[in-house]
Amino acid sequence: MPGSQHHDPFEERLAAALRDAGDGFDADPAALTAGGRVRGRRAQLLRRTAVLGGAAGIALVGVGGALLVPGGDSLGPDRSSAAAKPAASASATAAASFSGDDLLRTLKGLLPDGEFSQEAANGTRGDTPPFAHVVYDDGEGAAAIGVGFGRLEAGSREVREVTTCPDRALVEYDDCTSGRLPDGSLLMLYRGYEYPDRREDTKRWSAELVTADGQHVSLSEWNAAAEKGAPVSRAEPPLSLEELKRIVTAGAWRRVVDAMPEDRRPPATGAPDAPPPGAAGESIGAPLAGLLPKGLTVVDRGGQETEYAYLVIDDGKGRSLVQVNVQPDMSDVADQLYGEAETLPDGTLVATREGPGEKGGEGVLMWTADTMRPDGFRVVISAFNTGAQHQDATRATPALTVDRLKEIALSGKWEGLR
């Protein structure tokens, strides 16, 4: 079978070489299947748990997807017993773990005085994301309140889904506001119904907070003792929007998210994602090279994947890495990317940044021009004062000025890549 359809001898040889190379990778099937089962079960459990309710609950499926192994609960010391040392598997920013009781205590401490019952919670060490749930009665009637946590990739589609008010054409609700807080967090405050079709009048009010670092806190309350299946106990949920905001933005919750097990990468949910269209890296490199000022030498080039290409140029003063991303249909994130951008007469947004590099090279500067045409077509160019971001700076400044980067990014030559 293998190789039978290939007529070119090189193809035959490549197929044989891949077989040999592939066979050299030894798998641990038990670990792989166990890991897969844990992830699958977590996704199912989350769907069932639905503590968060509605769209937020769905968005959280798969969130915080660390590489969990069965029995992982025993990893990491308790906060109480290890106040001074970080959890075993945590990154530099992660705190020690929080138990379910810790979360309940924090939630009850943030709520106004009242009676609590039906408490339930998961700490940060379980194989489902943490949450806390109580039934709270301020004297006006029992109300379910739940808070859940996740970690999202900053600027990602998931962040937008979680913090964008639903389309009124699809969901009926009373009011919803979404905006950015002074610390860069996105906050959505929502007043709607547990059942979008209003077959029962259970109200669900919620606050969705995603910080600039991607920490997601979801707080919901109902005017019933349970989100589903309990009679309405009061006219409205107990907490006002101001109170929801105060509680969801409490600093304690961010530490809870930080204590969740690290994921190597952001989660992907749902059906296999069809790869979106995008310009191939190689087709991006060509216009970039053509737009450089005269007198520069291109000493290396590449484009590892779609929508991305880079050149390493030298103007006689040392190597300078120049990279470009070309991305169609990015208008849905325009407000996040171009908060303080200049708007050109034709509606194109232009933001420039001069900052440190992101990959740890000593003294590396990264200058960027980030542009988006009115239809969402985005061209971002960055230049560095080094030939590779991981390496230390090799020159005082990047070989291209920010103005030059802007000029290149705004060139009509990119139009061919749409």
Add this chain to the structure above:
Amino acid sequence: MRQGRADEYAEFAAARAGHLYRSACLLTAGDTHLAEDLVQETFGRLYVRWGRVSRVGNPAGYAQTVLTRAFLAHQRRRSSRERATDVFPDLPGAADGDASLRLTLMAALARLPAKDRAVVVLRYWEDRSVEETADVLNVSSAAVRTRCVRALGRLRELLGEDLAAYSRP
């Protein structure tokens, strides 16, 4: 999941884990940690929808599709953050021993764009047809052919025409 179905899933996963992992290693050009992660992600998704998957008739093919798309989604997320280029490993010269041959081949694969690499893996490791490859990647057959020609050209350039050193006689 009902017991019968759970058994069926467990049997399938155990039988396919090795092959999927090897595919993932080729897709990731030898990043075994990412490969493990992608395989677990694939099994996680299969677990959730096993009832439907098991009825489609070719769960192995479905799993490969999920894996390939998970890989491309991962690459795309990375690219959308203006990630600077990773430092490419140098191509070691063809030396004695399977291990270094494998490294050389992986280093060459690493220099292909992710979609081109996926085309190479599907066509020459999975032995899928152009049309099947196009289905998995959600692109046209013509696009698969173009990528394939380009990838082969690049690999020829990097590895040499005869490739004899990279496979056992």
